Amino acid sequence: MLAVVKKPRTEETLFRVKGDIPHKVIDYLEKEFGPDFEISDADEEFVDIFETDWYREISAATTPGDVLKIYRENMGLTQAELGRKLGEFTSREISDMEDNKSCISKEVAGKLGSFFEVPTSRFHP
Numbered sequence: 001m002l003a004v005v006k007k008p009r010t011e012e013t014l015f016r017v018k019g020d021i022p023h024k025v026i027d028y029l030e031k032e033f034g035p036d037f038e039i040s041d042a043d044e045e046f047v048d049i050f051e052t053d054w055y056r057e058i059s060a061a062t063t064p065g066d067v068l069k070i071y072r073e074n075m076g077l078t079q080a081e082l083g084r085k086l087g088e089f090t091s092r093e094i095s096d097m098e099d100n101k102s103c104i105s106k107e108v109a110g111k112l113g114s115f116f117e118v119p120t121s122r123f124h125p
Contacts, residue, residue, distance in 0.1 A: 065098045
């Protein structure tokens, strides 16, 4: 399967994603790019998304708070629900972490990593 996003008003391909693409990724791309997004099963030349300038720019601009919000929303949790599941955090504290108004400590990053089953480094540089 191949997911392709084209630049608006052109036929030039902006980026491609190859392989077994999760439905959540396809749903996101369809929502974000609308008619500029297409799925193709054709066997064409592919680009590793992790090697694209687009991916490097997005990765560099993504903060630990952004990552926290993405994981929380992917699990369908409210800020209050996540706070309760992690322990004694209020929805305001979770909101401040997501908005980068307060830093995510190593201790909190450890709790987040354990809860979401991902490396702690995703939440704390």
